[in-house]
Amino acid sequence: MTHPDVEAQVDALLDGELAERDAAEVEAHLAACPACARFREDRLALRSAVRAELPRLDAPDVLRARVRAALRKEAGHQRGLLGRAGRWLALAASLAAVAIGSWQLGSMHGATSVLADEVIASHVRSLMPGHLSDVTSSDQHTVKPWFDGRLDFSPPVHDFAGRGFPLLGGRLDYLNGRPVAALVYGRRQHFVSVFLWPADRPSRGDPPLERRGYHVLHWATPEFTYWVTSDIGLAELTDFAGMLRLADSTAARAGSER
């Protein structure tokens, strides 16, 4: 026979809800009463079984994107278009434009221009719910190692939350015929995609391109080729690119000094 009033006390003890003095009293009783001690053993077994069989569940990325979109729509951040839904339509339209408009590209800078369109298309695709990032984290020390083993290079990852461009995550993408790292940054309700892969040769880059409301910036350091795109204003995007280049060159210098 266990002592029914002790049972409730044992639960509270195991749940960490007993004051120290009460806990000591219960412990003393358990030491002297085998039936109640067995009750505690059963409760401990139950607890570990519950924790083993009922895992913590993490929200799927699709749900995360869906809730984010719903909140954004609800909050009435309607910049020009009718919220997220309208933006999807605009995105779908611009995807179509990428396809239809590609015959015009011959008149521009050839390969660079094709790549710019690939960059925009990839950015647009990533905005579909659930596609924004494979690893969702604002911590560069989480995002950077995530790429290890997924790419044959290790991309530098910086966070600019302090300057209004928080790191949101990273994903793998495929551009220019190769797997590349894609980093996603937020800017108010907008997203900035940064694509990078090992550079063939350094380049001061091209003049900014604009296509259908997306700005595209491109440059290459001795190590990496960068493509950056977003629908934010060109001045803001240029500022962001400046931060990125500075952080990258600082990191590269620190690396070579080591």
Added chain:
Amino acid sequence: MPHLNAAYGLARYLMRNDADADDVVQEAYLRALRYFGGFRGEEASRGRAWVLAIVRNTASTWRRRHRSDASATEFDETIHSEAAAADGPGSELARRDSEETLAKALDRLPPDLREVILLREIEGLSYKEIGDVTDVPIGTVMSRLSRARKRLQAALAVSGKER
């Protein structure tokens, strides 16, 4: 979106299917935004227990709204699991079946008992926080936990014997 994993975990265990859990979570976050001004400033400090309370209330509204569907599903699940249990004495099946017994026992608990177990064992909330989330006094939290555990303990004993 703060506490989305916790919100999803609670909704998923309460609703017992992905589609309803997703809908409840979205609805809960919209409610948080609509009626409480979202997650900035003062509201943010209420933290996880506050989000879980909204999820829990949204889930119970949802269940009331879809009661006939839900009871039909529960009925089917019971039939199905009994049929499956009677089906094969094969050791693999028996093992899998006994492993599932605790989860099934949790599913069979009435919602007010199921939620205290989830909030305590999975979310690790204190009695006080559970009381806030479920809007009952701490004494009620304790008695519900005790009843819920008694029933789970019985299920565990059965699965232990089968093994």
